[in-house]
Amino acid sequence: MYKILDEDSIKGYIDSTSEIRSLLLDKDESIENLEAKEIGDGNLNFVYIIKSKKRSLVLKQAVPFLRCVGVEYPLSRIRMTFEIEALKIEKEICPSFVPEIYYSSHDMSLVVMQNLDKHKILREEMINREVFPLLSQHISTFLADTLFYTSDFYLNSTKKKENVKKFTNIELCKITEDFIFTHPYEENETNEYNPKLDMNIVNRFRKDRDIKVAVAKMKYKFMTEAQALLHGDLHTGSIMLNKKETYVIDPEFAFYGPIGFDIGIYLANLTMSYFSLEFIEIKYKEYIKCMIIDTWELFANKFKANMINHEKRQKSLQWNYKGSLEHYEYFADEFIKKLFDDSIGFLACEMFRRTVGLAKVADIVKIKDLKRRAIVEKNMLECASKLITSKYKDIDEVIKEIEKYDNQ
Numbered sequence: 001m002y003k004i005l006d007e008d009s010i011k012g013y014i015d016s017t018s019e020i021r022s023l024l025l026d027k028d029e030s031i032e033n034l035e036a037k038e039i040g041d042g043n044l045n046f047v048y049i050i051k052s053k054k055r056s057l058v059l060k061q062a063v064p065f066l067r068c069v070g071v072e073y074p075l076s077r078i079r080m081t082f083e084i085e086a087l088k089i090e091k092e093i094c095p096s097f098v099p100e101i102y103y104s105s106h107d108m109s110l111v112v113m114q115n116l117d118k119h120k121i122l123r124e125e126m127i128n129r130e131v132f133p134l135l136s137q138h139i140s141t142f143l144a145d146t147l148f149y150t151s152d153f154y155l156n157s158t159k160k161k162e163n164v165k166k167f168t169n170i171e172l173c174k175i176t177e178d179f180i181f182t183h184p185y186e187e188n189e190t191n192e193y194n195p196k197l198d199m200n201i202v203n204r205f206r207k208d209r210d211i212k213v214a215v216a217k218m219k220y221k222f223m224t225e226a227q228a229l230l231h232g233d234l235h236t237g238s239i240m241l242n243k244k245e246t247y248v249i250d251p252e253f254a255f256y257g258p259i260g261f262d263i264g265i266y267l268a269n270l271t272m273s274y275f276s277l278e279f280i281e282i283k284y285k286e287y288i289k290c291m292i293i294d295t296w297e298l299f300a301n302k303f304k305a306n307m308i309n310h311e312k313r314q315k316s317l318q319w320n321y322k323g324s325l326e327h328y329e330y331f332a333d334e335f336i337k338k339l340f341d342d343s344i345g346f347l348a349c350e351m352f353r354r355t356v357g358l359a360k361v362a363d364i365v366k367i368k369d370l371k372r373r374a375i376v377e378k379n380m381l382e383c384a385s386k387l388i389t390s391k392y393k394d395i396d397e398v399i400k401e402i403e404k405y406d407n408q
């Protein structure tokens with residue numbers, strides 16, 4: 001039976017759950033040897049570090065409401081089922097980028113997994129100006145492989161459609177539809193603003209027909225294009241890493257959606273980190289621009305290689321005639337160019353919502369001088385407005401555009 005755990009009751013729960021107990025304690029060892037600490041700072045769930053004499057683990061539990069709002073925003077616990085099932089699939093596809101799962105319970109809406117105690121959250125690391133030479137290689141592989149091996153390019157038609165059904169994540173998709181694609185573009189009580197932000201800028205983009213049409217297109221795409229199993233919330237707070245290893249965590253928003261959404265959300269969070277920097281931080285700015293370029297280019301090459309190699313082996317989508325592989329390659333190039341356009345559109349949407357919507361990002365919120373923060377936010381809004389209403393040849397052109405709005 002479900003019950004909400006806390007730092008005290010969690011020990012009793014572990015004591016009565018032999019699969020978890022045996023991971024932490026010897027047979028006759030007392031639960032007094034356990035330490036439990038809640039460390040979650042996310043918007044949705046509670047996360048505990050459990051320590052015993054021999055090891056430590058993470059226990060994550062979903063509660064029946066949205067943590068960042070409170071009990072007045074009910075949210076069913078089924079999100080943990082989506083998280084558990086997505087973790088299993090991602091682990092199978094990308095074993096080195098997904099934490100080890102030791103135990104899961106749909107009834108208790110919890111998962112027990114590897115404690116990544118030698119790794120830190122990417123967002124915090126970027127705020128501390130840390131550099132990760134392998135990150136773009138790792139994330140581009142995670143994206144290219146999870147998004148390819150769960151798509152129609154790889155799965156047979158029946159399996160893919162069964163997956164779409166299984167990952168119909170109604171409630172969390174609705175959160176994204178509301179908090180990314182709707183509320184930021186209207187006056188809504190959930191929106192939050194830096195008091196120093198010039199509201200004329202906000203009102204201007206809200207009334208701009210071209211921006212509204214472009215955002216509506218991205219929302220429609222999000223709601224209708226079941227291309228692959230997405231992580232669904234791939235911001236820099238969903239990545240834990242050190243110089244050698246990268247882990248992607250928290251896929252509770254997983255569902256079948258447009259591939260460009262995962263890419264765009266990740267690139268947007270890099271871009272916001274870029275905008276948060278002081279004018280003189282040239283070196284770290286260059287580093288972030290390289291991350292954006294490398295992530296996209298590596299992803300595009302790896303995704304295309306996945307398509308072509310699979311096609312060579314299986315001939316699953318192409319017709320069987322001489323020269324058909326060459327034609328398939330044209331299709332792959334066109335498909336990836338479309339993913340690029342989608343990614344930039346979603347990048348812009350994520351930048352709008354993190355500026356005027358409910359959930360902000362620490363990179364920007366940590367700017368103490370509210371006037372400086374307002375300038376950064378103005379730059380982000382104007383950059384997002386331009387990106388979502390324009391078309392770009394390649395990622396270098398996008399970087400040039402972003403640079404134009406970096407004028408603090």
Ligand code: SR1
Pocket residue numbers: 043044068175176179180233358359
């Ligand atoms: C209202 S929930 C806010 C956000 O937290 C999650 O990390 C998702 O990004 C969601 O949109």
Ligand code: MG
Pocket residue numbers: 042043233238250
């Ligand atoms: Mg999360």
